[in-house]
Every structure is written in C-alpha cells, then in structure tokens.
Amino acid sequence: MKTCGEVLVELLEAYGVDTVFGIPGVHTVELYRGLPNTGIRHVTPRHEQGAGFMADGHARVTGKPGVCFIITGPGMTNIATAMAQAYADSVPMLVISSVNHRHELGLGGGRLHELPGQRELMSGVSAFSHTLMRPDELPAVLARAFAIFSGARPRPVHIEIPLDVITAPADHLSRRIAALPSRPAPAAGAIDRAARLLRGAEKPVLLLGGGCADAAGAAQRLAEALDAPTLLTINAKGVLPPGHPLSLGSNQSLEPVRALVRDADLVLAIGTELGETDYDVVFDGGFDIPGKLIRIDIDAEQLSRNFTADLAILGDAGESITALLNALGDGTLERRGSERTAAVLEQLNRDxxxxxxxxxxxxxxxxxxxxxxxxxxxxxxxxxxxxxxxxxxxxxxxxxxxxxxxxxxxxxxxxxxxxxxxxxxxxxxxxxxxxxxxxxxxxxxxxxxxxxxxxxxxxxxxxxxxxxxxxxxxxxxxxxxxxxxxxxxxxxxxxxxxxxxxxxxxxxxxxxxxxxxxxxxxxxxxxxxxxxxxxxxxx
The missing domain is CATH 3.40.50.970 (Thiamin diphosphate (ThDP)-binding fold, Pyr/PP domains)
Known part of the structure; x- marks a missing residue:
C-alpha cells in the first residue's frame, strides 16, 4: 500500500521534476518516504526562504518549475517572501506543504504550527492555493498546476496536504500525467491588424519583456524586420545579443530613452508588464507612451494594467512574434532604426x-x-x-x-x-x-x-x-x-x-x-x- 505522499513524488517525477528543496519537519516527513524510489534529488537549505530562492534560481535558468517541500506554519511564512518575488517576476514554482489534520482545521486549538487560514494566506503570492482534502484530488490538482506552468503566465502554486491525507492510502490513483496545454496562439485578425499598424509606422519602438526569454531568435528577427530601436526588461536581457545595433539595453528610466519613446508614433510591447522596476526605477512617473500602443501578453488582466493599449493581443510571446513575422512578410521596413538607436546610446554614454x-x-x-x-x-x-x-x-x-x-x-x-x-x-x-x-x-x-x-x-x-x-x-x-x-x-x-x-x-x-x-x-x-x-x- 502506497500513501498519498508516496504517490505524490511518483507523479512529480513523471512531470519531469528532478530536484526538490526543503527542510524536513515532523509535519512533512511522510512526503519523504517515497523519495528514495525516485530519481528526484533533495537539497536541504538552512531556511525556508532559502528553499524558495533556490527553487526560483533553478526555475529561472531552466524555465521549469522549482519545487519545494515546506512544513506547516512557520515554514510557510518563511517562504512567503520567496514566493512573492517569484510571483512578481512570473517565475514557476510549486510549493507543497503540510497542514494540520482535516478535523483540526480552523478550530484554533493551538496545535503545533497551526496557522489560521494558511491556504488563504498563501493565495496572495500564488496563482492558486489548494487544500487537498482527499487523495483522489491529487492527480487533478497537480495537472492544474503544471497546466499553468506550461500554458499560462507562470507563477507559484501552493498545494497544502493535511497530515491525515499525506498518509492516506493512494495506491488506486492513476500515475498517468495529464497532457500539458500548448501556449496560447494570438487571434489571426488581431495579428493582421497589428501588422498593418506596424507597416504604417514611421518611428516604431519595440519593448521586450521576460515573456520573450524563450523566443530570442524570433524576437531579434522581428526587431530587425521592423528596424525598431529595442528596449529589454531586466528579465529579458540577452534576448538581443550584446552590441546589437538596435539594442538600447534596459534603460527605460533614463531621459534620452524616454524621449525616444515619447517621440515614437507606435510602440509594440511584448511579454512585459510595463512595471515600475523596469520602466521607472527613479520613481518619478516619467515614463510615458503618448503614441499608439500595441500590447501582447499571455495574461489577459495584464493587458489592461499600467498603460492602456490601442490594440491588446492575448497570446504567448513566441507564438505571437512568429505570427507577426509571417504577417509582415519578407524584407525590412526601413525606419533608420540603427541610427536612432546610436543617437540615444551616444547621449547615454556621455552621462x-x-x-x-x-x-x-x-x-x-x-x-x-x-x-x-x-x-x-x-x-x-x-x-x-x-x-x-x-x-x-x-x-x-x-x-x-x-x-x-x-x-x-x-x-x-x-x-x-x-x-x-x-x-x-x-x-x-x-x-x-x-x-x-x-x-x-x-x-x-x-x-x-x-x-x-x-x-x-x-x-x-x-x-x-x-x-x-x-x-x-x-x-x-x-x-x-x-x-x-x-x-x-x-x-x-x-x-x-x-x-x-x-x-x-x-x-x-x-x-x-x-x-x-x-x-x-x-x-x-x-x-x-x-x-x-x-x-x-x-x-
């Protein structure tokens, strides 16, 4: 007979997890029973915040979710900061925690590690936070988590398992993993409209965010096809190679770059939340987009935040860039992009x-x-x-x-x-x-x-x-x-x-x-x- 905790690690391995970060505690030891039967490596940090940051670093270089095993109560409050950093930067992370027995939840009995509303607390720093009330829920909840990591804006997911559910019999559960969704493609009509606007633009500027990290080659071709000065968020560094003649780096907060954006008749922003820590690190509210704005993002809600778009396209950055390149056709639209970029870089380099x-x-x-x-x-x-x-x-x-x-x-x-x-x-x-x-x-x-x-x-x-x-x-x-x-x-x-x-x-x-x-x-x-x-x- 295998427990829910043992089946959990088998399913994690099936989803491609090879490393788990965690500090064993009396409330999580049953999650460890099945680990030796898998190829999953366990790494022990010295603090749960460290576990979360390790999972974050692991995820950022691989694009795959970092996974943590965390105890009830103090373990969760310790890792909350790391989850918040990952949430803000769209980093995939799976945090699996214990929680008190089902019959003890919400009673305030002063149990070890008891938190009033642990799931509710963690929901603010996760795409979703779920309490697993029966072993039978496990395959579907994990499928939901990995669906987000695969096909939506990646963010932390928290799954808490009551102590009596971790040890409950679960041999009957299927080990078959769910088919992961593909990333959403943009609507063809919206891409055609974007292509028309881009062809008609005389002074376009391209803003690329971390959503473009896995589409660097296509993003570079788009910048060159548009002949557009290009700005990268910090999490998009490397999307254009060093010294590229259209790259203005990550200098959106500096006045020469801001002047270029204000002068643009069209700005195309892809995979970027247009947030303060990339566009306004001087905190003066001075970044502005008075021209037309096309936004492409995998998160529908983000398309309405910070800056109002004239055209909002819901879709994965890579899928959308490929579709745009196809709609634009062969050739380069000559807009003096390299000359405009060099002029701004000259101003920056003086100061x-x-x-x-x-x-x-x-x-x-x-x-x-x-x-x-x-x-x-x-x-x-x-x-x-x-x-x-x-x-x-x-x-x-x-x-x-x-x-x-x-x-x-x-x-x-x-x-x-x-x-x-x-x-x-x-x-x-x-x-x-x-x-x-x-x-x-x-x-x-x-x-x-x-x-x-x-x-x-x-x-x-x-x-x-x-x-x-x-x-x-x-x-x-x-x-x-x-x-x-x-x-x-x-x-x-x-x-x-x-x-x-x-x-x-x-x-x-x-x-x-x-x-x-x-x-x-x-x-x-x-x-x-x-x-x-x-x-x-x-x-």
Missing amino acids: WPQAFLAQQQVLKTVQQALPGVIIAGDSTQPVYSGNHLFEAAEPRTWFNSSTGYGTLGYGLPAAIGAKLARPERPVVALIGDGGIQFTLPELASAVEAGAPIIVLLWNNSGYGEIKRYMVNRDIPAIGVDIYTPDFATIARGFGCNAVAARSLEQLSEQLQAAAAADRPTLIEIREDADFIAALALNT
Whole structure:
C-alpha cells in the first residue's frame, strides 16, 4: 500500500521534476518516504526562504518549475517572501506543504504550527492555493498546476496536504500525467491588424519583456524586420545579443530613452508588464507612451494594467512574434532604426556616473574570465548599475531581486539553485554585505549540495544605497551603518574558499581559480578599495 505522499513524488517525477528543496519537519516527513524510489534529488537549505530562492534560481535558468517541500506554519511564512518575488517576476514554482489534520482545521486549538487560514494566506503570492482534502484530488490538482506552468503566465502554486491525507492510502490513483496545454496562439485578425499598424509606422519602438526569454531568435528577427530601436526588461536581457545595433539595453528610466519613446508614433510591447522596476526605477512617473500602443501578453488582466493599449493581443510571446513575422512578410521596413538607436546610446554614454563605469569594468572582468557565466544578483549597487550597462550573452543568464518584489538575500540561494540546474556553467552570486547577511548560512547548503558557486561580495559596510537615498533627501542616516563581520573567516568556517580582490587582474585570476574549485568561493571586493577608486577616476 502506497500513501498519498508516496504517490505524490511518483507523479512529480513523471512531470519531469528532478530536484526538490526543503527542510524536513515532523509535519512533512511522510512526503519523504517515497523519495528514495525516485530519481528526484533533495537539497536541504538552512531556511525556508532559502528553499524558495533556490527553487526560483533553478526555475529561472531552466524555465521549469522549482519545487519545494515546506512544513506547516512557520515554514510557510518563511517562504512567503520567496514566493512573492517569484510571483512578481512570473517565475514557476510549486510549493507543497503540510497542514494540520482535516478535523483540526480552523478550530484554533493551538496545535503545533497551526496557522489560521494558511491556504488563504498563501493565495496572495500564488496563482492558486489548494487544500487537498482527499487523495483522489491529487492527480487533478497537480495537472492544474503544471497546466499553468506550461500554458499560462507562470507563477507559484501552493498545494497544502493535511497530515491525515499525506498518509492516506493512494495506491488506486492513476500515475498517468495529464497532457500539458500548448501556449496560447494570438487571434489571426488581431495579428493582421497589428501588422498593418506596424507597416504604417514611421518611428516604431519595440519593448521586450521576460515573456520573450524563450523566443530570442524570433524576437531579434522581428526587431530587425521592423528596424525598431529595442528596449529589454531586466528579465529579458540577452534576448538581443550584446552590441546589437538596435539594442538600447534596459534603460527605460533614463531621459534620452524616454524621449525616444515619447517621440515614437507606435510602440509594440511584448511579454512585459510595463512595471515600475523596469520602466521607472527613479520613481518619478516619467515614463510615458503618448503614441499608439500595441500590447501582447499571455495574461489577459495584464493587458489592461499600467498603460492602456490601442490594440491588446492575448497570446504567448513566441507564438505571437512568429505570427507577426509571417504577417509582415519578407524584407525590412526601413525606419533608420540603427541610427536612432546610436543617437540615444551616444547621449547615454556621455552621462553614466563614474561609479557605474567602474562597476561595469568589474562585470566585464567577470564575463571575460568566465565564458558562459550565469549571474544571480541581489539588491546591491553593482546589480543596479549592471541592470543598465551589463549585456547578457543569452537569456536566463542575468537575473536579480531588484525587480518586482525587490527583496534582499536572494542572490546567494538563487545562485545555488541555478548551479544545481546548470552544473556545467559558472554561476556567480552578485550580492552586497547587507544582503548576504539575510541568507549567509546558505553557504553551508552550497557546500553540502556540491554546488561550487562563486560569491562576488560587494562590501560597503552597510546599506549603502539606502544611505545615499537618505542623505540626498536630508534624512538622518539611521540604521544603515551596520556592523560588518569578517566574511572571509565565516566563509571558511562553512567550508568555502575565501579571497579578497585588490585589482582587476587579480580578480580575473581568482574567478578562474574559483570556477575550477570543488567548493564555493567567496571573493570580496571593498567598495572603497584603491583599485575601485582608480577605476572610477579613470573611466
């Protein structure tokens, strides 16, 4: 006789799940009974928030859902932040938790880990949250979850299983998985209308979001066919290759780019929510689209948010781009796209802060030393500058938590998840000294899991960006000059290598050595280091 928990892991494996992140507890141990009979790997983080961030990083580089096993109550409140980050950035994640026995739900009896309304709490950070009241519901609920991951806007899904349901007999359940839906294709009439508008446009601009990550080749052909200056959200970096003559990077918040968009007679936005953390990181409400707007999105509700479209097309980004290319036919519509792009880039390049340019040299050193690198970033200064200046070689290789929900502590565990998913690639966690203290114990998880990531630690002895924000507004700098521990000693105590970089040449050597190591390596860069100051002066 197999229990519901045992059948669950069999079905997960059938859906292609190969890794689960979780911390076993007395309320989830029955989920683990069947794991040895599958090929699913279990990774133990040191905190449930770390589990969620690992699942997020795993999902971002693969496009497949990251999966977590989480205990009732505190486990769920701990992972809620990670789920919210994934929800905001449209990252697929399956969180399976326990919950108290069915006859105890909602009674407030003070049971271990009891939460009033756990499902309702998690529904705010998930596409749906479901309480499995009978084993017989399991195949259909999992099918619903994977249908969202496959054919809709990907977001976290939460399934909670009462303790008495986890252990209930379930041998009779079918192990046959549901056919997954294809991604929705756009309406032919809407595509024809979009093609007519695009042919008639004289100064179009193309906005590409993370929804285009798996359609990079087609998106590049569309940009070239339209001869349109193209902007990428942070999660779309790499959709156009570095140095592409139509690419304006991710600089939607800067005035020369905004002026270009205001001057456009038609803007085509594909797979982007047109949200604040990509289009208005200066928080002044200054991004505007006065011309016609065509929006294409897989989420019908998103088509009506932030900016009103003149033409709204519901469909998958890849399917829609292919349909548009077919409707436009062969040839390029000449609109001086490269010339318009170059003019804006020239303006941008005159005004970059020196600190940004110095940090760009650090990021270029990372790229040169580590071909094929994946960078999982936190909310820290080199990430902010990299969001503007870094050019990813391909999609799904630059992502961070400065977008969407904007949490701290993301970079380290997300890099672990990414490395476990792509062990053949060098993976860097780009994180600050404040952010790393949120999830610092996950260094032990990386050692234990055999994930030799590289932690590039930008140390400015506090919450430097917030301090600048306060000082610029004449607010007393309270709470931002925090105690800074000896990170190298701590890292070594966790079983990692640890070094400090004192020049770009030394950094390059350290990165290459770290990529060949059998354990994680922490490389610390002091913001006030002499070579960083020299870079700022010489750029």
